Each structure stands twice: as structure tokens, then as C-alpha cells.
Amino acid sequence: MMMDDRLALLRQIQEVEFAAVELNLYLDTHMEDQRALMEYNQIHKQLMMLKQQYEMLYGPLTNFGFSPSQYPWKWIEGPWPWEQVY
Structure with a gap:
């Protein structure tokens, strides 16, 4: 079930x-286009x-300073987002 939740959130x-x-x-x-800009800002916040x-x-x-990590270093733990099987 946890993997299903993970995949749903990633999707x-x-x-x-x-x-x-x-x-x-x-x-x-x-x-x-002010309306489009407002939509973009809403989408950005949601993202x-x-x-x-x-x-x-x-x-x-992501890594290289774009995402924080909990202790211990989590980046090396898998599966990575692009390794998800749908």
C-alpha cells in the first residue's frame, strides 16, 4: 500500500x-495574460x-542542493523517483 501511495503522489x-x-x-x-500568470503562481505553490x-x-x-535531507543522508536510498515502476 505504501508503494501505491508513493506512486500516486509522484504521479x-x-x-x-x-x-x-x-x-x-x-x-x-x-x-x-494576468489570469494565466495567476494560474501559474497557483500551480507553482501547489507543486x-x-x-x-x-x-x-x-x-x-533531486540532489545537488535542491532538496533537503533527513539524517542519515537519504539520497542514496532507493528507489529513486525515476526508478518507479508503473
Whole structure:
């Protein structure tokens, strides 16, 4: 069950991250669209909360200073996010 929860949270992060990238690309060419900017900022906030939740439960999503780690160093513990089997 824990692996199912982990995969569901990781999938949710991927979905929200996709929306953030799409809005980012849209805003590159529509910088005056205030509604899109508000949506982007909402998506960004949601994404940061989801990533923080994932890292608190399962360890870092990225390394090299982008994610904090609990003691002991968690980055070397697997499976890594990209090793998930769907």
C-alpha cells in the first residue's frame, strides 16, 4: 500500500509539473495574460507543497542542493523517483 501511495503522489507531482511547464511556455509568448500568470503562481505553490510532502515522506526528489535531507543522508536510498515502476 505504501508503494501505491508513493506512486500516486509522484504521479500527481508529474501532472502538476506538466501544467507548470505548459503555463510557463504560454507566458513566454503571452506575458500580459494576468489570469494565466495567476494560474501559474497557483500551480507553482501547489507543486512546491506536493514536492515538500513527497520529500518528507519518501526522501529527496533531486540532489545537488535542491532538496533537503533527513539524517542519515537519504539520497542514496532507493528507489529513486525515476526508478518507479508503473
